[in-house]
Amino acid sequence: xxxxxQNPRYLITVTGKKLTVTCSQNMxxxxxxxxxxxxxxxxxxxxxxxxxEVTDKGDVPEGYKVSRKEKRNFxxxxxxxxxxxxxxxxxxxxxxxxxxxxxxxxxxSWLTVV
Amino acid sequence: GQxxxxxxxxxxxxxxxxxxxxxxxxxxxxxxxxxxxxxxxHPVFLIQLVKSGEVKKxxxxxxxxxxxxxxxxxxxTATQTTDVGTYFCAGRNNxxxxxxxxxxxxxx
Numbered sequence: 619x620x621x622x623x624q625n626p627r628y629l630i631t632v633t634g635k636k637l638t639v640t641c642s643q644n645m646x647x648x649x650x651x652x653x654x655x656x657x658x659x660x661x662x663x664x665x666x667x668x669x670x671e672v673t674d675k676g677d678v679p680e681g682y683k684v685s686r687k688e689k690r691n692f693x694x695x696x697x698x699x700x701x702x703x704x705x706x707x708x709x710x711x712x713x714x715x716x717x718x719x720x721x722x723x724x725x726x727s728w729l730t731v732v
Numbered sequence: 733g734q735x736x737x738x739x740x741x742x743x744x745x746x747x748x749x750x751x752x753x754x755x756x757x758x759x760x761x762x763x764x765x766x767x768x769x770x771x772x773x774h775p776v777f778l779i780q781l782v783k784s785g786e787v788k789k790x791x792x793x794x795x796x797x798x799x800x801x802x803x804x805x806x807x808x809t810a811t812q813t814t815d816v817g818t819y820f821c822a823g824r825n826n827x828x829x830x831x832x833x834x835x836x837x838x839x840x
Contacts, residue, residue, distance in 0.1 A: 653830075658741065660820060660832035661775070708774060718763060718782070721828070723774040 620645045622724035624709045630730045631699055639694045639727050641709030647722075649715040650692040651676065652684065654705040655726075661708065667692055668715050699731040736823045738831025746839050751808040753834035755821035762824050764797055764804045769833070770817040778806075811838050 624641045631637050643650065651666035653676075663676030667686040681703055683695040692711075696703060707727045712719040735758045745751050755764065763782045767775040779788055781797035781804060788795045794807045804823075808815055818833040 658832060660738070661822075661830040663828075718780065720777045720780070721765070721767075721775075721822070723776070726774050 620722070622709055622711055622722050624707075624724035624727050626727060627725060628728045630732065632732055633700055634698050637696050637699060637729075639696075639707060639709075639729070641692045641694065641724060642690050643692075643709075643711040643722070644690065645711060645713075645722065646689065647711040647713055648689070649713065649719070650686065650709065650711045651721075652682070652692070652694045653708045653710060654678065655708060656705050664694070664707075666715070696729075699729075701731045703729065704731050705729060736821060736829040736831045738821055738834060740834055741832065742835045742837075744837045744839065745811050747813060748810050751811050751815070751836055753806050753819050753821075753836075755804045755823065755831050757802045757823045757825070757829075759825045760801050762801075764801075764824070765822045765828075766795060766804075766806055767820045767822060768817050769820065773817075775820055808836075811836070813838050813840055 622643045648669045652664040653661040655661050662678045664682050665676050665684040667673045670686055670689050673684050709724040710721045712721045737756045739754050765780045766778040769775045779795050784801050785799045786797040792809045796805045816838050818835045820833045821831045822828050
């Protein structure tokens with residue numbers, strides 16, 4: 619089954635404690651991205667990757683890091699989480715980053731930073 | 733930069749009533765996609781519009797792309813409780829930009 623898998627689904631952490639949210643897709647997609655969803659703001663892109671070893675900042679990259687060492691994996695790293703990073707995070711992938719490709723979303727990761 | 737505005741933010745309807753959500757872009761779009769997110773779920777692709785003035789239908793859902801390719805709408809005829817969720821448009825120029833979404837609730 620084609621899917622985007624992210625973990626953990628739910629996490630409560632404390633300010634400053636580094637955490638990683640993993641994302642994996644089994645569709646051999648070149649393009650992967652991370653979004654955060656906040657009430658009234660919709661989906662805002664954090665980082666995206668057009669292919670292995672190629673990553674770029676989205677609209678709200680501050681406080682986040684990503685890596686793309688393998689095609690299937692695109693982890694999101696919060697080096698020093700802060701409460702304003704409490705949000706619902708979605709990993710997504712598509713065949714490539716060009717026009718016309720459907721975006722497939724993971725189930726979402728609820729992150730609370732206290 | 734490119735912005736995609738979506739209205740209304742919320743819409744509450746009685747079952748059987750119609751519903752419409754609108755998207756407007758500050759720039760001309762190459763295409764626009766629509767997604768639905770059920771409560772507690774993740775966004776799921778509904779449809780893509782590419783051509784100026786394009787209209788597509790999926791059962792009770794009608795999607796339109798404006799002549800100038802800067803606006804789009806999603807219309808649901810005779811809403812059902814299964815229609816509840818948040819509907820997002822996503823417009824592409826150089827980048828893909830999501831609207832803030834319209835949250836639809838339906839009273840039985």
